[in-house]
Amino acid sequence: MGLFSKLRGEFIDIIEFLDNTQDTIVYRFERHGNEIKNNAKLIVREGQTAVFVNEGQIADIFTPGTYTLNTENLPVLSTLKGWKYGFNSPFKAEVYFVSTKNFLDQKWGTKNAIILSDNRFGMVEIRAFGIYSFKITDAPVFIREIVGTNQSFTTRHISEQLKSIIVTRFSDATGESNLPIESYASNLNELSEAIFGYMQSDFAAYGMEVTKFLIENISMPEDVKKEIFELSRLEKIDLDKLTKLKAAKAMEAAAENPSGTAGMGVGLGAGIAMAQQMTQNMMNPSDRQNGQNTPAPPPPLPGETLYYVAINGQQSGPYNLARLLELVKQQVLNRESLVWKNGLPEWVPAGEQADLQSLWTTTPPPLPKQK
Structure with missing residues (x-):
């Protein structure tokens, strides 16, 4: 902060304020017991307003320019002092220089978490921070x-009060927006504009104007954030493809099991059963081909043999004999179709399985092709 005053005798001859700081809003001209001389020079620079105060009462106001202080330039103070015919003696008055520039990049943030109600997640705590800018529009x-x-007043003196206004308006705006909590990040500009409008009257009551307001981030608890990410992924996932991928990985893991043929069969069956459980409410490939959407079958009877069938290059099943018979009738399953059951080392043609021979004797063979 710089101050230049030229002294002649004991009276101040030039009144000015050279500000080399970035945060001084108001500075009271230091008199150190000296009085202001008649016809003294007042210099008000761009981005400043000078306010004269007499015994606690605001008098004359000066915008940027150079002035000679006399009754002509001090009409209000002249009236307060009772100078009817001018004055020649020094006078006392407090001079405040008010900065009217933009104070940029002021920080704001929520000290404590704000509790909001969300339709999907219930009561949720959020925090936010950002920046704002302001300037003085009415110095008096x-x-x-x-x-x-106060002799000097900086942004530090008023920052807490302004932050309280901003946080209050932020809480109101987010509560009234009724946005899903996962939508805040994509609506920061809209929320910023709404809060910017709300704060104008609050700042105007103090002779100030908000010139910029931005929300940089809205954060939420990690568990809520994780759940939002998981739900977002599920909405994008093709569950049918995911199921097939899981089944393929289970079969691959079972094939790499070094415990022997029997162990491999058990591992393969367990892997397939796991994949099948994931898709118990989904259509089987054969059902989709025939436009059917059948519910999941009941668990097999004790001792009943279940077979998996390769249909259009995809694994399907497991099926009991009654269901396999339906596939034969639909001409989806034939003797050459590959099947597998627990205990088999590999997929084999259905016609080679003794316990499946009844499928071909209860169903007429396909009609011969027309020549």
Whole structure:
């Protein structure tokens, strides 16, 4: 902060304020017991307003320019002092220089978590932070409402009060927006604009104007964030493809099991059963081909043999004999179709299985092709 004052005798001849800081809003001109001389020079630079205060009462206001202080330039103070015919003696008055520039990149944030109600996740705690900018538009109001008799007033003195206003408006805006919590990140600009409009009247009451307001981030608890990510992924996943991938990995893991043929069969069956459980409410490939959507079959009877069938290059099943008979009638299963049951080392043609021979004797053979 710089201050240049030229002294002649004991009276101040030039009144000015050279500000080399970035955060001073108001500075009261230091008199150190000296009085202001008649016809003294007042220099008000761009981005400043000078306010004269007489015995606690705001008098004359000066915008940027150079002035000679006399009754012509001090009409209000002249009236307050009772100078009817001018004055030649020094006078006392407090001079406040108010910065009217933009104070940029002021930080704001929520000290405590804000609790919101969300339709999907219930009561959720969120936090937010961002930046804002402001400037003084009415110097007398700002001095009267905020500064008082402080010799200097910086952004630090008012930051907490402004943050409280912002957080209050942020809480109102987010509560009234009724946005799903996962949509906040994609609506930061819209929320910023809404809160920017709400704060104008709050700041105007102090002789100030909000010139910029931005929400940089809205955060939420990690468990809620994780759940949102998982739900988002599920909405994009093709469950049918995922099931087939799981089944293929289970079969691959079973094939690599070094415990021998029997162990491999058990591992393969377990892997397939796991994949089948994931898709118990989904259509089998053969059902989709015939436009059917049948519910999941009941568990097999004790001792009943179950077979898996290769249909159009895809594994399907497991099926009991009654269901296999239906596939034969639908001409989906024939003697050359590959099948597998627990205990078999590999997939084999259905016609080679003794316990499946009844399928071919109860069903007429396919009609011969027309020549």
